[in-house]
Amino acid sequence: MLQVSRLNVFYGKSQALRDVSLKVNEKEIVALVGVNGAGKTTLLNTISGLLRPASGSVEFLGKRIDRLAPHKIMNLGICQIPEGRKLFSDMTVGDNLEMGAYSSAAWKRRKETLERVYKVFPVLKERRNQSAKKLSGGERQMVAIGRGLMSNPGLCMFDEPSYGLAPKLFLEVLEVVKQLREQGITILLVEQNVRNTLQIADRAYVLENGHIVLEGKGKDLLQNERVKTAYLGM
Ligand SMILES: Nc1ncnc2c1ncn2[C@@H]1O[C@H](COP(=O)(O)OP(=O)(O)OP(=O)(O)O)[C@@H](O)[C@H]1O
Ligand SMILES: [Mg+2]
Numbered sequence: 001m002l003q004v005s006r007l008n009v010f011y012g013k014s015q016a017l018r019d020v021s022l023k024v025n026e027k028e029i030v031a032l033v034g035v036n037g038a039g040k041t042t043l044l045n046t047i048s049g050l051l052r053p054a055s056g057s058v059e060f061l062g063k064r065i066d067r068l069a070p071h072k073i074m075n076l077g078i079c080q081i082p083e084g085r086k087l088f089s090d091m092t093v094g095d096n097l098e099m100g101a102y103s104s105a106a107w108k109r110r111k112e113t114l115e116r117v118y119k120v121f122p123v124l125k126e127r128r129n130q131s132a133k134k135l136s137g138g139e140r141q142m143v144a145i146g147r148g149l150m151s152n153p154g155l156c157m158f159d160e161p162s163y164g165l166a167p168k169l170f171l172e173v174l175e176v177v178k179q180l181r182e183q184g185i186t187i188l189l190v191e192q193n194v195r196n197t198l199q200i201a202d203r204a205y206v207l208e209n210g211h212i213v214l215e216g217k218g219k220d221l222l223q224n225e226r227v228k229t230a231y232l233g234m
Contacts, residue, residue, distance in 0.1 A: 001026045001186055002047070002078075002155055007056035009039075009046050009210075016042040018211045020056070024155065029177065029187040031201035031218060033194045033231065039210040040190040044157050047188075048080045049073040060155070075103045077154035081145050081161065087132045094128035096143050100150030110150060117146040120176060138169040145176065155186045162193040174200050194231040198222045206231075 002024040009017040016039050024030045034040050045051045047058055049070035058066040065073050079100075087096055097117060101110040118125035121142045127135070132143060141161060148156055158177070162170040170193060177187055178200060191197040198204055201218030206227065214221065221227050228234040 001061060002188070003057075003059040004043070004047065005057045005059075007043070007046060007058070008054045009042055009051055010054050016210050017046070017053075018209075020207070020210070020212055022205050022212065022215070024186055024188050026154075026186055027181060027184060028202045029181055029189060029200060029218075031189045031191060031197045031204035032207055033191050033197055033204060034207035035192060035231075038207045040207060041159055042210075043207070044080055044159050044188075044190055047073075047157065048078060071103075074151060075105075077152070078157065079148040079151050079153035079155070080157045080159065081148040082159055087135075087140055087143055087147075089131070089133035091132055092129050093124055093132055093135070093143055096132050097124070097128075097146050097150055100147035103151060106151050109152065113150050113152060117149050120149070120179060121146055137164050138166070138172070141165060141169070141173060142176075145173070149180075149185075153185060155188065156180060157188040157190070159190050160192060161189075162191060162196075171196065194227070195222070198227075 004020060004022045007017050007020045020043060032040055042051065046053055049068055053066055057064055060076055060078060097114060098110055101107050101113060123139060124142055124146055161173045174196060177189060181187055189197060189201065198218040198221050204218045204221050205212050206214040214224065214226065
């Protein structure tokens with residue numbers, strides 16, 4: 001579904017991604033794990049068109065997308081869920097969600113999609129008329145995810161959903177990720193919380209200093225000596 005090939009991305013003269021290749025098959029949960037500054041967000045921003053690679057390519061459903069504008073990429077069915085902090089605080093929960101349906105196709109279906117989102121997150125239905133600034137961290141993350149789903153994505157990319165969440169809430173987010181996959185949505189999950197993320201990932205990549213150093217099945221990487229020492233404190 002998604003094929004990233006030999007991407008090189010720079011900020012000015014400093015190189016943030018070096019020959020990064022990865023693929024995500026339809027209905028997989030693929031994880032990309034790495035510490036602060038490894039280049040995880042840079043990769044997501046390059047896939048979603050916010051950054052331009054110096055070289056390499058990104059293909060989605062067989063089509064080159066690395067020169068397209070971000071809104072065109074989103075219309076093809078890729079959504080990026082930012083951290084839950086980045087909501088429109090002065091708007092209601094319901095309005096924040098509807099903002100996610102801005103392509104004309106998604107806008108036409110927004111009532112029906114909204115009901116699907118409320119099925120995944122019943123608490124958001126209860127709070128739909130409340131201002132987003134009154135939400136807890138976990139609820140804000142739910143709104144951020146729900147807003148992404150409003151675009152009817154085929155591929156949903158999460159950027160560190162554990163950020164600012166209590167561990168128990170993060171586990172709930174991972175349950176939602178699994179539910180979304182069961183509904184047919186493909187997942188690229190970027191995380192620093194390596195242990196819990198590898199447990200739910202079908203396959204995973206480890207990014208260090210802008211370079212992929214390991215890849216494999218999530219469960220196999222949990223047993224990998226390098227992963228155990230560097231990421232699991234074992
Ligand atoms: N706008 C920018 N301008 C210059 N350098 C940047 C910019 N954004 C990121 N970088 C640098 O690029 C590298 C990769 O950063 P990136 O944000 O992609 O990492 P990350 O893995 O998402 O980290 P984190 O876990 O902290 O979110 C880092 O060295 C970072 O300092
Ligand atoms: Mg980041």
